[in-house]
Amino acid sequence: MAGEAPADSTAFINHHLTHLKVGEGFWSLHVDTIVMSVLLGLVTIGLLYSAARKATPGVPGKWQAFVEMLVEFIDTTVKEVFHLDRRFLAPLALTIFVWVFLMNAMDLLPLDLPGKVAGFFGIHYWRAVPTADLNTTFAMSLTVLGVVMYFTFKAKGAGGYVHELFTSPFGANPLLWLPNFFLNLVELLSKPVSLAMRLFGNMYAGELVFMLIALLGAGFFTFTVAGTAGMLGQVAMGAAWAIFHILIITLQAFIFMVLTVVYSAMATEHH
Amino acid sequence: MENLALIAQVQGYTAIALGLIIGLGAVGACIGIGIMGSKFLEAAARQPELIPTLQGRMFLLAGLIDAAFLIGVALAMFFAFANPLLARFG
Numbered sequence: 001m002a003g004e005a006p007a008d009s010t011a012f013i014n015h016h017l018t019h020l021k022v023g024e025g026f027w028s029l030h031v032d033t034i035v036m037s038v039l040l041g042l043v044t045i046g047l048l049y050s051a052a053r054k055a056t057p058g059v060p061g062k063w064q065a066f067v068e069m070l071v072e073f074i075d076t077t078v079k080e081v082f083h084l085d086r087r088f089l090a091p092l093a094l095t096i097f098v099w100v101f102l103m104n105a106m107d108l109l110p111l112d113l114p115g116k117v118a119g120f121f122g123i124h125y126w127r128a129v130p131t132a133d134l135n136t137t138f139a140m141s142l143t144v145l146g147v148v149m150y151f152t153f154k155a156k157g158a159g160g161y162v163h164e165l166f167t168s169p170f171g172a173n174p175l176l177w178l179p180n181f182f183l184n185l186v187e188l189l190s191k192p193v194s195l196a197m198r199l200f201g202n203m204y205a206g207e208l209v210f211m212l213i214a215l216l217g218a219g220f221f222t223f224t225v226a227g228t229a230g231m232l233g234q235v236a237m238g239a240a241w242a243i244f245h246i247l248i249i250t251l252q253a254f255i256f257m258v259l260t261v262v263y264s265a266m267a268t269e270h271h
Numbered sequence: 272m273e274n275l276a277l278i279a280q281v282q283g284y285t286a287i288a289l290g291l292i293i294g295l296g297a298v299g300a301c302i303g304i305g306i307m308g309s310k311f312l313e314a315a316a317r318q319p320e321l322i323p324t325l326q327g328r329m330f331l332l333a334g335l336i337d338a339a340f341l342i343g344v345a346l347a348m349f350f351a352f353a354n355p356l357l358a359r360f361g
Contacts, residue, residue: 013352194338201342208348255334 037130101253132203141196155268300340
């Protein structure tokens with residue numbers, strides 16, 4: 001992948017943007033996304049479970065203290081906004097936060113590393129960031145929509161919800177049913193779409209900037225002044241972007257979690 | 272030959288469109304963050320004891336304000352490297 005002429009840069013980027021696909025058309029599966037997200041989900045569960053297993057009421061170890069801090073932070077966030085029984089929502093929020101954070105953090109791996117590792121197994125394409133795939137983010141946001149609908153029906157009942165769909169925010173006059181319904185539909189559908197696309201956009205753009213920075217150092221093995229300058233530029237800009245990206249990763253996971261909680265809370269409040 | 276001219280035209284217009292997407296998105300996002308940041312600084316100066324709470328909310332808002340811009344950037348990058356408008360030309 002190193003030392004290519006500029007004409008190959010598009011091919012380089014296109015290669016790094018290709019998923020490991022099985023099947024075709026509507027039924028194509030991105031195997032790399034599925035494997036990475038399941039793996040990281042197991043890591044999430046394993047990490048949190050190990051903290052719960054070894055928890056002592058005495059002086060806590062560092063890992064236990066960290067997990068306790070995390071759980072308390074999530075619990076405070078949920079408690080501020082959501083006023084019903086939060087025994088389902090708070091663990092869901094914790095899972096979302098840790099899982100999305102780990103999936104996003106795969107973006108900090110060196111660009112060619114997953115490809116090299118996959119190459120040992122004879123696999124030619126491997127995209128390591130599951131959340132840079134629209135499938136993952138939409139799967140999560142549609143699940144969040146399902147959770148929000150569950151809370152809606154639980155708080156308002158089916159009849160109450162239909163009544164609210166057609167009579168708020170403008171009023172109960174039958175002439176206003178259609179505008180009310182239209183507004184409520186747009187509000188309902190925009191939530192999962194924006195949730196998914198926000199996370200996808202951030203991660204995809206981040207990955208792409210890493211690829212473009214990697215192209216800077218592509219001329220190193222030509223042993224020219226320009227090549228060496230490109231290599232130093234790549235190291236410097238790569239470091240800067242990676243440090244900025246650490247903030248973005250955490251922030252996007254936090255935003256996804258907070259919006260899940262806030263949408264659930266909005267679904268349970270009565271007008 | 273005419274195919275080549277058409278492909279060049281599509282690519283040229285795509286390039287201009289990408290510039291507009293990223294540029295206009297950046298204008299909106301930066302002005303939004305600027306307004307929000309200035310309000311945060313004002314509030315921090317009035318009530319320094321609220322700084323930790325407000326800071327958390329500020330980061331949340333920064334992520335939300337940047338959302339549309341970054342979605343635009345992701346779409347622009349997609350068009351830059353796998354332009355679907357060129358599919359018609361094979």
